[in-house]
Amino acid sequence: MTDDAVPRIPFRPVPRDFAGFAMPTTVPPGLRLELSRARVADGMEGELEEWMATLTARYDECLETLPAERAVFEATFRHREADGSLWIYHFALMGEGGGGLDESNPVDAEHAAFSRRVKEPGWEEIEPLFMLTPSHLRAAMEQWGATGRGE
Template identity: 55%
Template structure:
């Protein structure tokens, strides 16, 4: 089969989970009280420059994230970009957080800007990938469990 014969997924293949999706059951390797999530969404056509501006703003305003990280009980967040063979650009978002953490706070300037960039750059919603395994050194795991439960170390 040649490349021209292959069927390449397009945006029509994007099936975001509904807003009320409670998430997948966590595997036993994810400590109780934590959520491990990997989400993906396609960028809107022509919005790659907006995405890059968004990521630059997040990097440039890193210190502002502390207030959000504490209330959200985020242990870590990471965003990745992937360009498929057909040119479609996807963003992937990986996070580990306390299950009882708050949602993105739109009252914080960084939270409001983050949400606005999201609306401009990516298709609405996220596809959620099902977590199957997580490995963490024991000494870090204990700190993460405390942070996830209390927001303090």
């Protein structure tokens, strides 16, 4: 589905040991703001739809994983580039002490399996520059990011 007149956009994932970018001073201490993108493998658009439908259907189970991850929020976006390639973007705010997916948890295991099938391995990381948050939400974000719990 690529347009031959438009060169294919390269995918340059960061190394697995990438420590992440330095946080701008507007990100509360102890939190990480991340925007990552990955190319969806050719022919996997239907699987991407199934992946997001599965997470949506299992929304409550996904919510239960947030405390261990110290994830304040996560969002996933789809974007088709001019070359016809399909990309997903993942936007997250999390506590620095949080863990990643725990594949001993059934919903995380299914999520990881979809990831391995649907997208090309790795993520490109986009550098954060600024975050704006009302003070009453900022305090709650800092609390959750530090402990995985509300007040």
